[in-house]
Structure formats: structure tokens, C-alpha cells
Amino acid sequence: MKYRRMPIEKESPEQFGYDNIRCNLTESSVSDMALSTLGLDLSSLVLAYTDHLGKPALRELIAADGKGLSPQDVLVTPSAAAALFIIATTLLEKGDHMVVMHPNYATNIETPLAIGCQIDYLRLSFENGFRFDIDQLAGLVRPETRLISLTTPHNPTGATLSEKDLYAAAALAEARGCYLLVDETYREMNFAGPTPLAAGISPRCISVASMSKSFGLPGIRMGWVITQDTGLQERFLAAKEQIFICNSVVDEEIAFHVLAHKDRFLPPIQAKNRQGFEITRDWMNAQSGFEWVEPVGGVVSFPRIRAGLGVDVDAFYRILNQQYSTFVGPGHWFDMQRSYMRLGYGWPRLEELREGLGNLSLALEQARTAR
Ligand SMILES: Cc1ncc(COP(=O)(O)O)c(C=O)c1O
DSSP states (O other): OOOOHHHHHHHHHHHHHHHHHGEEOOOOOOOOOOGGOOOOOOTTTOOOOOOTOHHHHHHHHHHTTTTTOGGGGGGEEHHHHHHHHHHHHHOTTTTOOEEEEESSOOOHHHHHHHTTOOEEEEEEGGOOOOOOOHHHHHHHOOTTTEEEEEESSSSTOOOOOOOOHHHHHHHHEEEEHHHEEEEETTTBBBBOOOOOOOOOOOOOOOEEEEEEHHSSGGGOOOOOEEOHHHHHHHHHHHHHHHHSOOOOHHHHHHHHHHHHHHHHHHHHHHHHHHHHHHHHHHHHOOSSSSEEEOOOOOSSOOEEEEETTTTOOOHHIIIIIIIEEEEOOOGGGGOOOOOOOOOOOESOOOHHHHHHHHHHHHEEEEEEEOO
């Protein structure tokens, strides 16, 4: 495996220091939750090894969200990132062919690259509204393709697959005899409501999600893989056992508590995310330096600096970061031009978001004259 550190992780706000940032518009999650707000007493928890598949009651809750899924279909992993790593290293070998969306959350591409896979990219373009196109995907799948990897709602664009798209992609995977991985990490943040769990559609589909992004719990490192393919699940479990054996009991207990009370925890999170989206949309509509494809799900968008304005893009980021202590995720985090940026509206406090958006306009104006 040829590992290399990804720019999105090297330059992440937690590595830079949260306290060094005034307006943090880089994040791809909702606001982080404090343990004290969860109403959970962990004092009697025995810190033993746990069931290797994951806490049974937690798996039951996760499976209950899909059609025809059982707790045995769920493997709880220490994060979606771990789940994606387990899937890639289980299914793919050097030289194997796969198709993956581009741009993307970097790990969805980086691990197959480190394995040495042949990759075709399902390119989402601004001009096309970052829309998923089943014919474009069908044109990239070959007889030897092992894996199709899709994300919905999508990071960094905020685009989504419809239920019809999802069924069409599952049918394509079945017809071509490959697996379809659907990264559903932002599923609860789909503005139109969650699409069905992909793993419930077909044994060829694999679902991945976590507690990080939609529940504001990235610090507990809790995610999962779901598949109805029992042979494949056994191999995923073998991979998990070799790396982790089992999960942290503390993390599992917190995840279980929050999912068991999802009806209480999720609505205020979704309402605040919606407010962040609306503030961002209003700002976007009132200015002319940036353009975007309006997101329809998730917690981020992927705007760009309009062409032809004479903006020095490097100066823009320098001014934004150094003068305004405001950060967004620059395009190079996603292997895209730096005139694109990931703008997260779900994480910052609303005043921080408003100030950060204003700072984007100010930095852009200064970078036009800074040439
Ligand atoms: C689409 C997507 N999948 C998976 C992850 C990993 O999430 P975690 O490992 O925190 O569960 C991320 C993180 O940004 C993501 O955007």
C-alpha cells in the first residue's frame, strides 16, 4: 500500500488548531455536540471488549432503518473512514478496476489509489449542476469492474441521488456483476428526506454511514457498513478484527444513546442546518463574485470564484486566512482548481457563518485589486 497524507487532512482545521480560526467554514459536519448535553451516565459501563460485529442493540437500531435488513447485516466500525478502508482493502486488489465519483471525500479515492487500482472517474461538473447521470456511469463500467462508489448527499457539492437514481445504480451493479458502495454519511441531512438504505435494495449494494456528520459526533469515531451478502460481511469482519478487534464500548454506548433518541436529537440539528443553508443562500444571491450550484442536501456546498473578475486566487486565500482568520476548504483538497471551495454552513455558529461569508466578499474584493 502506497500511503501518502492527503491535503484535506494535513491542512484540516483540527490540525491547524480550532482556536486559531475565527470563522470556520471548512467543516463538513453539523456543530459538534458536548457530552454534557446528551444526558448520559457512563459511570457503570464496564470497559471490556465488545461483540466484534458491534453492540447488538445498536446494530438493531441501524438495521431497522432499512428494508428487510437484519442486525447481522450491520458491522459497526470505528468511523465511516474505517468502514471505507475495510471495504476497499477487502474488495480491491492492485490492478482492479473501479468507478468513483469525482470530486469526492478524499478517502473514497485515496485508498483505491494506494492499493494501485485502475480508476475511472464519474465526473460531476458545475456546468451540469453536479448532477448524477446513470448513462455516464453505465458508460464507465467495464466487464471486469469490481466496484462502483457513489456518495449521496455528496461531499463537497451537496448534490444528491434521487431514489430512482439509486435503484438504477443498484440495477446496473446487479446487471454488470459488481458491487455498489453508497456512502450515506449525510443521509439524514438530505433536504428532501432520506433515501432508502442502499444495502436494503440489493445484496450487491453496500451502505456506509456514521455518527460524525449528521449527529455532530465525529469525536466518538462510530460508523458502520451494511451488506446482505453474508460471505462479504464475514470478510469485512475479518478485516475489522485484524485492525481493531472490536469498537470502543464508550463510543458504542454514546452512539446507541443518540440513535435511540434520534427523534429528540435530530430535529434541532436539521433546523439549524437549514438556517445555515438559508443564510448562505441569501448571501450568495446578494453578491456577484462567487457562483454556486445550490445544494439540495448535506451540510456543504462547492461554490467557485466567477471567471473573468481578475482575482488572484492565491491572494484571496492568503487574505481570507491571514487578515480575516476565515477558512474554507480550498479546491485542491478535492483535486479541483483552487477557484472552487468547499463552504460548510452546518457547523459554524450562525453569527460566525454570517461574519465568515462577509469576509469571503471582502477578501475577494481585495484580491481583485491586489494584483
Ligand atoms: C462522504 C464522507 N464519507 C465518510 C467520511 C468520514 O467520516 P467519519 O470517518 O468521521 O465517520 C467523510 C468525512 O468527511 C465524508 O465526507
